[in-house]
Amino acid sequence: MNDGIDVKSMHDRGRTPSQWKYVLCIAPMAVFLIVTFFWPVARFLFKSVDNSDLVSNLPRTVIALADWKHTDGIPGEDVFAALVQDLADAHANGKDGIVAQKINQRVVGTRYLVIKTARIAAKGGFAKEALRENVLKRFSKWGNIELWSAIANDLKPLTEFYLLMSVDLQKNPDGHYESVPEEQAIFLQVFGRTVWISIVVTLICIVLALPVAHAIVAARPNVARVLITLILFPLWTSLLVRTIIWMILLQGNGPINSTLQLLGVINKPLNLIYTRFSLYVAMIQVLLPMMIFSIVAVMRRIPVNLMKAALSLGSPWLWAWWRVQLPLIMPGIFTGSAIVFVFALGYYITPALIGGPREQMISSFIAFYTNKTLNWGLASSLSIQLLFLLVLVWLIMLMSRFVFLKRTEK
Amino acid sequence: MTTDKTETSCETVDTHVSFKGVGKSFDGKAWAVRDLDLQITRGEFLTLLGPSGSGKTTTLMMLAGFETPTAGEISIDSRRIDRTPANRRGIGLVFQDYALFPHMTVAENLAFPLQARKYPRAEIEKHVKHILDMVQLSNMESRRPDQLSGGQQQRVALARALIFEPKLVLMDEPLGALDKKLREQMQFELKHTHDRLGVTFIYVTHDQTEALTMSDRVAVFNEGVIQQVSTPDGVYERPETSFVANFIGENNCITGTVVGSERQQEITIKLESGKILKATPRNVDTNPGIKALVTVRPERAVIDADPGEYPNGLKATIVEIVYVGDHIRIVLDSREISGFVVKISNESKMINVQKGQDVRIGWRIKDCLVFDITEQAHLSVNEIGLGSN
Numbered sequence: 001m002n003d004g005i006d007v008k009s010m011h012d013r014g015r016t017p018s019q020w021k022y023v024l025c026i027a028p029m030a031v032f033l034i035v036t037f038f039w040p041v042a043r044f045l046f047k048s049v050d051n052s053d054l055v056s057n058l059p060r061t062v063i064a065l066a067d068w069k070h071t072d073g074i075p076g077e078d079v080f081a082a083l084v085q086d087l088a089d090a091h092a093n094g095k096d097g098i099v100a101q102k103i104n105q106r107v108v109g110t111r112y113l114v115i116k117t118a119r120i121a122a123k124g125g126f127a128k129e130a131l132r133e134n135v136l137k138r139f140s141k142w143g144n145i146e147l148w149s150a151i152a153n154d155l156k157p158l159t160e161f162y163l164l165m166s167v168d169l170q171k172n173p174d175g176h177y178e179s180v181p182e183e184q185a186i187f188l189q190v191f192g193r194t195v196w197i198s199i200v201v202t203l204i205c206i207v208l209a210l211p212v213a214h215a216i217v218a219a220r221p222n223v224a225r226v227l228i229t230l231i232l233f234p235l236w237t238s239l240l241v242r243t244i245i246w247m248i249l250l251q252g253n254g255p256i257n258s259t260l261q262l263l264g265v266i267n268k269p270l271n272l273i274y275t276r277f278s279l280y281v282a283m284i285q286v287l288l289p290m291m292i293f294s295i296v297a298v299m300r301r302i303p304v305n306l307m308k309a310a311l312s313l314g315s316p317w318l319w320a321w322w323r324v325q326l327p328l329i330m331p332g333i334f335t336g337s338a339i340v341f342v343f344a345l346g347y348y349i350t351p352a353l354i355g356g357p358r359e360q361m362i363s364s365f366i367a368f369y370t371n372k373t374l375n376w377g378l379a380s381s382l383s384i385q386l387l388f389l390l391v392l393v394w395l396i397m398l399m400s401r402f403v404f405l406k407r408t409e410k
Numbered sequence: 411m412t413t414d415k416t417e418t419s420c421e422t423v424d425t426h427v428s429f430k431g432v433g434k435s436f437d438g439k440a441w442a443v444r445d446l447d448l449q450i451t452r453g454e455f456l457t458l459l460g461p462s463g464s465g466k467t468t469t470l471m472m473l474a475g476f477e478t479p480t481a482g483e484i485s486i487d488s489r490r491i492d493r494t495p496a497n498r499r500g501i502g503l504v505f506q507d508y509a510l511f512p513h514m515t516v517a518e519n520l521a522f523p524l525q526a527r528k529y530p531r532a533e534i535e536k537h538v539k540h541i542l543d544m545v546q547l548s549n550m551e552s553r554r555p556d557q558l559s560g561g562q563q564q565r566v567a568l569a570r571a572l573i574f575e576p577k578l579v580l581m582d583e584p585l586g587a588l589d590k591k592l593r594e595q596m597q598f599e600l601k602h603t604h605d606r607l608g609v610t611f612i613y614v615t616h617d618q619t620e621a622l623t624m625s626d627r628v629a630v631f632n633e634g635v636i637q638q639v640s641t642p643d644g645v646y647e648r649p650e651t652s653f654v655a656n657f658i659g660e661n662n663c664i665t666g667t668v669v670g671s672e673r674q675q676e677i678t679i680k681l682e683s684g685k686i687l688k689a690t691p692r693n694v695d696t697n698p699g700i701k702a703l704v705t706v707r708p709e710r711a712v713i714d715a716d717p718g719e720y721p722n723g724l725k726a727t728i729v730e731i732v733y734v735g736d737h738i739r740i741v742l743d744s745r746e747i748s749g750f751v752v753k754i755s756n757e758s759k760m761i762n763v764q765k766g767q768d769v770r771i772g773w774r775i776k777d778c779l780v781f782d783i784t785e786q787a788h789l790s791v792n793e794i795g796l797g798s799n
């Protein structure tokens with residue numbers, strides 16, 4: 001017993017200095033990553049639930065609306081007084097724009113209503129008596145019960161509004177979750193499309209990569225080098241050049257269409273660009289090398305004698321490949337698929353440039369809400385869904401790999 | 411390249427495999443295998459022996475169907491198989507690295523050739539069980555290859571090559587990766603298996619002891635050319651080329667010039683020192699003046715022997731006495747050759763020799779073989795003369 005403790009403490013003593021070295025080795029990179037990546041990403045992701053812009057700029061309204069329910073009808077004098085006071089303060093602090101934006105995100109078309117109300121409130125333009133009536137007379141939109149319940153529903157420091165919206169859900173005035181009206185629902189469909197495009201791209205990459213990887217592994221070293229260089233060309237080419245190439249190639253009177261027409265296969269130009277087809281071509285062109293290299297890396301480690309042995313044992317080539325080669329290549333296919341799929345999920349410039357409107361993927365929407373409408377709450381929520389999707393895919397990969405290896409281990 | 415008389419005299423040779431003028435060149439310049447003529451008898455244990463790069467694997471791979479001959483023809487049972495794909499040749503093949511399928515269990519590895527032949531399930535199980543018994547691995551059937559020792563993997567590889575009952579089994583240095591002890595045990599097992607099954611084995615090795623102990627016949631390769639095909643004692647006792655003499659076992663080599671021949675099977679050689687030796691010509695013209703190589707096996711040379719019985723002799727000084735266990739090596743220097751090796755039996759230690767002592771080394775005429783030196787010009791005498799074993 002005593003011996004055990006002694007040995008352990010000696011063991012720990014012996015280990016401590018090297019642990020410090022270990023920490024020192026890691027520290028600069030860890031600090032760099034935390035400062036430049038994890039912290040900003042966490043900040044951005046927090047935007048999906050952050051409601052402080054609304055809550056902190058409407059402190060009185062928050063209190064006044066605390067007990068209000070939409071069944072009570074249009075709020076009373078006290079609420080209007082609180083709102084007018086809050087908006088006047090917000091205008092004075094230059095925060096009326098952001099409040100207007102946040103309310104507008106919830107009820108579209110209320111931006112000017114809020115800004116104008118704030119401006120008049122700041123000037124003291126509303127009479128103190130019968131304030132409610134006064135406001136309603138000038139801005140009849142404040143008599144909209146939907147607007148009030150949208151505001152009242154969401155006057156908490158943390159909001160679920162954006163997250164719900166990112167999966168086409170909303171909270172109705174009763175506090176129940178429901179789907180948004182059909183004409184507003186877009187994101188689930190875009191997520192589905194994104195996943196589908198990524199799956200198709202991954203599968204096509206696997207099918208195209210296998211023979212190429214075989215060729216590279218079988219080739220003499222200098223031939224293999226040439227092949228690898230050729231494969232890498234698309235990756236080395238700038239996005240702009242590649243995009244122009246696709247446009248030239250795929251346009252109505254481009255080489256593909258004119259060749260097909262010349263051969264008499266078609267009689268009027270096919271619509272190739274701004275289609276799903278052109279998107280696949282562009283994505284596979286860039287993602288295929290990663291699949292090839294993942295597979296080649298694994299195949300290089302498989303002894304050539306295994307295939308020879310399988311053949312000498314009387315098995316037809318295809319069967320030998322299926323039973324002996326493929327199971328051993330599988331880890332490479334898994335790795336390659338994970339890389340290709342994850343990259344594909346995040347594509348946004350390529351779909352924007354050469355995909356049609358029905359080819360836009362989720363990242364395009366994230367970029368749109370981040371840059372164009374500054375709806376960071378929604379952009380962040382969509383990012384969280386994408387992240388969630390990635391984790392899900394990763395888990396599926398891990399599990400299928402586990403199941404697969406278990407099967408081959410047995 | 412001639413076959414030993416003992417075998418060719420037999421009239422009813424049942425030829426199983428035949429190479430006729432087979433050549434293989436990978437780059438169109440150098441021959442990896444050249445003018446290969448070889449008849450392999452049914453049920454024979456034939457070993458291809460030769461130094462690294464001499465074309466043994468290439469020969470085996472042409473027979474197995476993984477390399478196409480550049481010239482000549484290969485037939486099995488008098489049928490040409492040059493165009494038959496590897497998977498239809500029905501040849502059992504064992505690789506040096508065993509080439510067991512790492513993702514399959516032992517039983518699955520063994521079932522593979524039977525599944526490829528669409529055996530029914532029950533039949534496969536029966537065969538697998540039977541062969542596992544044969545190679546004594548019955549309790550290992552559900553292990554994977556990396557959970558087996560080297561010797562066990564070797565047995566699985568052999569079992570897998572035998573399970574579909576091929577008439578011809580090829581093995582490319584199957585014991586190369588094993589340690590000495592295990593190797594010897596496996597040699598015994600392999601030989602035993604061969605005797606029991608009566609199928610033809612073609613075995614590749616560069617270990618001459620292995621070749622000599624296991625084979626019915628040995629084919630000695632050098633630089634893509636067969637030097638000699640003969641029984642183990644044939645290649646050891648009656649080498650036909652200086653290469654074989656040097657490669658198989660140890661030999662003391664002395665260069666000299668042919669003086670002439672007075673009798674059949676006897677030739678007179680003059681060494682550079684002027685010393686005259688009587689020897690047996692193996693592969694040399696008896697015309698005077700030809701440069702020749704004289705060889706003597708270390709165990710056939712005797713120290714301080716009776717000159718009547720051992721007419722050839724050199725005066726030499728003992729420079730080293732090495733106790734090897736089952737024998738003693740005595741290294742001597744003389745005017746004609748330095749590093750002459752004599753092996754004497756453990757018991758003749760009674761001959762009380764000492765380092766620095768001057769003695770006479772003697773040997774018989776029949777143990778002194780002479781070869782044409784021109785065909786061996788590219789080999790350094792020192793390198794092969796004493797390098798092996």
Ligand SMILES: Nc1ncnc2c1ncn2[C@@H]1O[C@H](COP(=O)(O)OP(=O)(O)OP(=O)(O)O)[C@@H](O)[C@H]1O
Nearest residue numbers: 436437442460461462463464465466467468469616
């Ligand atoms: N695939 C190949 N391409 C080019 N040259 C080859 C190839 N395989 C073998 N060679 C050459 O052919 C010659 C014979 O090779 P081989 O493998 O048959 O020798 P080996 O007798 O089996 O030697 P080892 O005992 O080292 O296995 C060598 O010079 C080798 O370099």
Ligand SMILES: [Mg+2]
Nearest residue numbers: 466467468582
């Ligand atoms: Mg070899």
